[in-house]
Amino acid sequence: xxxxxxxxxxxxxxxxxxxxxxxxxxxxxxxxxxxxxxxxxxxxxxxxxxxxxxxxxxxxxxxxxxxxxxxxxxxxxxxxxxxxxxxxxxxxxxxxxxxxxxxxxxxxxxxxxxxxxxxxxxxxxxxxxxxxxxxxxxxxxxxxxxxxxxxxxxxxxxxxxxxxxxxxxxxxxxxxxxxxxxxxxxxxxxxxxxxxxxxxxxxxxxxxxxxxxxxxxxxxxxxxxxxxxxxx
Amino acid sequence: xxxxxxxxxxxxxxxxxxxxxxxxxxxxxxxxxxxxxxxxxxxxxxxxxxxxxxxxxxxxxxxxxxxxxxxxxxxxxxxxxxxxxxxxxxxxxxxxxxxxxxxxxxxxxxxxxxxxxxxxxxxxxxxxxxxxxxxxxxxxxxxxxxxxxxxxxxxxxxxxxxxxxxxxxxxxxxxxxxxxxxxxxxxxxxxxxxxxxxxxxxxxxxxxxxxxxxxxxxxxxxxxxxxxxxxx
DNA sequence: AGATTATGACTGACTGGTCAGTCACAAACA
DNA sequence: TGTTTGTGACTGACCAGTCAGTCATAATCT
Numbered sequence: 001x002x003x004x005x006x007x008x009x010x011x012x013x014x015x016x017x018x019x020x021x022x023x024x025x026x027x028x029x030x031x032x033x034x035x036x037x038x039x040x041x042x043x044x045x046x047x048x049x050x051x052x053x054x055x056x057x058x059x060x061x062x063x064x065x066x067x068x069x070x071x072x073x074x075x076x077x078x079x080x081x082x083x084x085x086x087x088x089x090x091x092x093x094x095x096x097x098x099x100x101x102x103x104x105x106x107x108x109x110x111x112x113x114x115x116x117x118x119x120x121x122x123x124x125x126x127x128x129x130x131x132x133x134x135x136x137x138x139x140x141x142x143x144x145x146x147x148x149x150x151x152x153x154x155x156x157x158x159x160x161x162x163x164x165x166x167x168x169x170x171x172x173x174x175x176x177x178x179x180x181x182x183x184x185x186x187x188x189x190x191x192x193x194x195x196x197x198x199x200x201x202x203x204x205x206x207x208x209x210x211x212x213x214x215x216x217x218x219x220x221x222x223x224x225x226x227x228x229x230x231x232x
Numbered sequence: 233x234x235x236x237x238x239x240x241x242x243x244x245x246x247x248x249x250x251x252x253x254x255x256x257x258x259x260x261x262x263x264x265x266x267x268x269x270x271x272x273x274x275x276x277x278x279x280x281x282x283x284x285x286x287x288x289x290x291x292x293x294x295x296x297x298x299x300x301x302x303x304x305x306x307x308x309x310x311x312x313x314x315x316x317x318x319x320x321x322x323x324x325x326x327x328x329x330x331x332x333x334x335x336x337x338x339x340x341x342x343x344x345x346x347x348x349x350x351x352x353x354x355x356x357x358x359x360x361x362x363x364x365x366x367x368x369x370x371x372x373x374x375x376x377x378x379x380x381x382x383x384x385x386x387x388x389x390x391x392x393x394x395x396x397x398x399x400x401x402x403x404x405x406x407x408x409x410x411x412x413x414x415x416x417x418x419x420x421x422x423x424x425x426x427x428x429x430x431x432x433x434x435x436x437x438x439x440x441x442x443x444x445x446x447x448x449x450x451x452x453x454x455x456x457x458x459x460x461x462x463x464x
Numbered sequence: 465a466g467a468t469t470a471t472g473a474c475t476g477a478c479t480g481g482t483c484a485g486t487c488a489c490a491a492a493c494a
Numbered sequence: 495t496g497t498t499t500g501t502g503a504c505t506g507a508c509c510a511g512t513c514a515g516t517c518a519t520a521a522t523c524t
Contacts, residue, residue, distance in 0.1 A: 058380070059293065059377075059379075059380055061291065061293035061294055062293055062380075140379075142437075143375065143376070143433055143437075144375070144376040144377070144379070145291075145376070146436070146437045147291075147372075147376070147436040147437055148290070148291055148294075153437045153438065154441065156437075157437070157438050157441045157442075158441075161438065162441075162442070182456065184452045184455075184456075185452065185456065187448075187452070188427075188448075188449045188452055188453070190427065190430050190434065190444070190449065191426075191427055191430075191449065191452065191453050191456075193430070194423075194426035194427050194429070194430045194453075195420075195422065195423055195426050197426070197429060197430055197433065198422050198423075198425070198426045198429055201375055201429065202422065204378070204379040205374075205375075205378045205379055205385045205388075205389070206385065206389050206393065209386065209389045209390075209394075210389075210394070212422070216419075216420075217420045217422065217423065220416045220417065220419070220420055220423065221420070221423050221426075223416075224414065224416075224417065224423075224456070224457055225456055225457075
């Protein structure tokens with residue numbers, strides 16, 4: 001995987017601060033006093049967090065593992081003790097950060113609550129668990145780079161997306177059976193999530209020109225969709 | 233990157249293969265018979281088309297200008313006669329392919345047609361002018377790479393997106409005034425476009441696992457949103 | 465018209481900068 | 495002490511962008 005020369009600052013200008021920064025970061029990230037097991041876990045986490053920062057701001061290709069290492073307070077070679085290669089690091093980042101969310105969503109899909117309450121819950125869940133979180137960056141990364149990592153896209157589809165879709169679809173079907181939403185909606189759970197995705201893309205590209213009230217947009221959207229049942 | 237006018241290997245030793253290769257490549261892309269003006273235009277187009285192919289399949293960073301050149305039937309250096317650098321090539325690609333669409337959309341925003349007809353028109357416009365077109369790839373590129381090109385995102389927002397949003401918003405306001413859609417919707421024209429964006433992302437990442445009927449999804453969505461007015 | 469000269473579009477080998485991944489060695493631990 | 499964990503200089507491969515040189519075509523001349 002290759003690089004573009006023009007878009008980064010000169011190597012020389014970065015080199016000066018490097019050593020000092022590494023020492024500071026390392027001390028901050030992993031206290032030398034902890035046991036080996038705990039220390040190892042913390043290192044892994046530190047590397048993943050650093051990787052997310054770097055991948056997010058420069059993109060997967062342009063991100064330098066040396067910068068990831070520095071940010072994690074670790075030497076470059078150390079990354080290779082925890083991850084097979086750059087791609088595997090990316091994979092583990094996605095897996096680690098998104099898999100836990102699935103259970104939460106599936107749980108939410110079980111309960112049959114009144115639609116207005118459901119709308120609020122969906123909005124809250126998205127905003128508090130994704131949008132205001134580093135998960136937003138992970139999702140953005142998946143959107144941006146996923147196409148070039150078919151295996152990763154497959155993993156994500158199988159382990160995350162298909163399960164979320166199934167949960168939402170089941171929920172919508174039950175609501176449709178009660179006549180609260182039209183039948184057609186259950187066929188496209190993607191519609192429910194669409195504004196969330198728009199918000200993530202928007203925040204990365206256009207927020208600075210025109211801020212977007214995510215919460216309000218999602219609420220407006222869901223209220224509109226869910227209002228169908230009220231006037232049969 | 234600068235060059236010192238140092239020693240290069242003798243020109244004569246290079247000249248041997250040149251002529252044949254040049255003729256073959258050029259013949260494929262641009263007939264040598266055309267006038268200089270026409271020829272130049274075709275070359276530009278050929279390079280842009282090739283760039284779209286390469287950027288789409290490998291991403292901006294990983295795309296090699298040498299591959300773009302080969303695909304366009306042109307030498308690498310020729311690209312630099314038409315575009316300042318790789319980034320400018322990307323910029324021109326976006327500008328060239330998306331700007332013309334704006335007028336069409338603004339025109340559509342003028343007419344006040346019945347909502348069900350409007351829904352069909354929006355779906356048709358999106359599917360026939362974007363989704364089933366190379367513009368889909370351009371939009372995908374914008375989504376994927378736009379964050380790392382703030383100037384490009386700004387251009388795109390100013391010249392394309394803000395105008396589309398304004399047109400759709402005006403349309404929605406007029407519909408709201410007639411009571412055909414709720415007031416709230418006009419605040420978020422993004423909601424109208426959201427499933428289109430989802431479709432583009434989906435097609436790149438998950439189509440092979442679960443195909444998506446874009447037309448039907450968009451229609452379902454718009455019919456739901458626009459159904460509000462029918463039952464006051 | 466045909467011959468001659470001028471132009472600039474086009475070529476592609478080359479350079480300098482870049483970085484993922486390796487490995488010989490060092491430090492920390494138990 | 496031996497084992498595990500960590501280090502960072504190094505290497506091999508990579509590619510954007512350059513520019514001296516070429517040659518098809520246009521312009522000018524006869």
